Amino acid sequence: MVQVQAAAAKEATAIPLLTPYKMGQFDLSHRVVLAPLTRCRSYGNVPQPHAAVYYSQRATRGGLLIAEATDISPTAQGYPETPGIYTQQQIEAWKPIVDAVHRKGALFFLQIWHVGRVSFTDFQPNGQAPISSTDKQITPDDSGMVYSKPRRLRTDEIPQIVDDFRRAARNAIEAGFDGVEIHGAHGYLLEQFMKDSVNDRKDQYGGSLENRCRFAVEVIDAVVAEVGAHRVGIRLSPFVDFVDCFDSDPVALGSYMVQQLNRHPGFLYCHMVEPRMAIVEGRRKITHGLLPFRKQFKGTFIAAGGYDRKEGNKVVADGYADLIAYGRLFLANPDLPRRFELNAPLNKYDRSTCRPHRLRKALLG
Secondary structure (H helix, E strand, O other): OHHHHHHHHHHHHOOHHHOOEEEOOEEEOOOEEEOOOOOOOOHHHOOOOHHHHHHHHOOOOOOEEEEEEEEOOHHHOOOOOOOEOOOHHHHHHHHHHHHHHHHOOOEEEEEEEOOOOOOOHHHOHHHOOOEEOOOOOOOOOOOOOOOOOOEEOOHHHHHHHHHHHHHHHHHHHHOOOOEEEEEEOOOOHHHHHHOOOOOOOOOOOOOOHHHHHHHHHHHHHHHHHHHOHHHEEEEEOOOOOEOOEOOOOHHHHHHHHHHHHHOOOOOOEEEEEOOOOEEEOOEEEOOOOOHHHHHHOOOEEEEEOOOOHHHHHHHHHHOOOOEEEEOHHHHHOOOHHHHHHHOOOOOOOOHHHOHHHHHHHHHHO
C-alpha cells in the first residue's frame, strides 16, 4: 500500500516530460524521445557491436529510441559508414543491438531512408550518379562540399524504390525493431520529390502538390501494408531549407501530408521538425510553428528542433506535442530523462563532433 501511494505521489509531482503516455499499443513511461542521429560508424554498412552500448546507455524502461537513419538499398547511401537494412548480414547484425535495448525495457524504432541526390558517386554502386527527382545538382556550400550531379529517376523506376522501402520495413521487424520511422525530411529523397524548389518533373510525380507528394504517399502506403500502421511513423520537415530543398508553401505541404497519414487508421506517429529558431529579445526562441499539423493529425505527435527541458515541459503541458525528440542533448547526456527528473546540470554537446563536421573531414581531408 505504501509503495502504491509513493508511486502515485511521484506521478502527481512528475514534470510533464516524465508523465506516462499511451502511444498506440505501446505504453511509454515518459515523453523524452531519442531522436535519430546519424553516427557514421557502421563499417562496411553493417551495424557494429559497439552500437549496442551506445543505444542501451540511452534506453530506459518505457522510453522510446529512434535509431540512426539506415539505408534501404545500396543506392541510398550519402554518408560514410552508415548502416543498411537490405541484406541478411545487416539484419543479423542489428538483432543483438535491438536485444540490448529491449533488455533495458525500451522501445526501439528504426529510421529508414534514401538520401537521393545528397550523395557522391563514390558511395554509389559502380560509381553511378545518385538518383533523385531531378538532375539538378546541389549548390556547393561554403565548406567546399560538392555533391555529385544526380540522375533523374525514370517514372518506371520509382516502384522499385517504393519496394525498397517496403522490404526495409519488413527487414527491420525481422531484426526485432518495434516499428519503423520513414525519413521524409531534411532534403533527402522523399523531400526532393515533395518540395517545389527541387522537383521539376513533368510526369505524374511533378507539378501539383498532390503529384509531388505521390512518391512519399506510395512509400507510406507500401510500408503500412507490409508491417501495419500501428508500427509506422514518419519524420517530416516542411519548413526546413537544407541542401537547396525548400517549399514555397510549407503549411500546405505539411497539411497535405498529414491528411495522407490520417487515411491509415492507427498510423502511429508524426515526427515533425520545427521551423528555424528565431531571435526574440536577444535569445534563440522556438517559433512553435507546428500547431496546425498537430491539430490535424489523429495519432501521436512528436516535435523536434532545439528543445530543452523548460520548452519541452511547456509544450507537453500545453498539448502542443505528445512527445519531444532530443538529439544533441541526448548525445551528450545518455541519462537525459534522469537528469530532467532531477533538474541536474547537463553536459554540453560538442558541435565539432556532429555529422556535418565529421562528414566534411572524412570527404575533404
